[in-house]
Amino acid sequence: MRLLPIFLLLTVVIVHSGATGASAAEPCDTASSSQADLNECYGKAYKKSDDELNGLYKQITTRLKDDAATTKLLVTAQKAWVAFRDAECNFSTSASAQGSVYPMIQSICLDGLTSKRIDDFKSYLKCEEGDLSCPVPAH
Secondary structure (H helix, E strand, C coil): CCHHHHHHHHHHHHHHHHHCCCHHHHHHCCCCCCHHHHHHHHHHHHHHHHHHHHHHHHHHHHHCCCCHHHHHHHHHHHHHHHHHHHHHHHHHCHHHCCCCCHHHHHHHHHHHHHHHHHHHHHHHCCCCCCCCCCCCCCC
């Protein structure tokens, strides 16, 4: 009966991931893949999202290069966000922590939250001149 809660958790995580726009993981959804293959594939999808996030972060810090105070706020916010993301995924995937499916579920969670942060960063990079509600200057 332990499989039913894990299956339900996996279903919730996959649906949640899809709802956040995390489409990088879609190529991993194959019935013929082994669990090890799925773990690796979802891990790579998360790595790709994390790399994109880091690239956007660098773009934002470049735009803020003349504003040390706002850069410091960004660094503080990003450190807090990373801590939240990791803690949230540790919590939300804890039911599968002892199973072979855990790396996949953990990667799906990390990828989903990272995709949301990517969307935030992309919106910061689209700020228009004079938009006082946006902390990143227009390009």
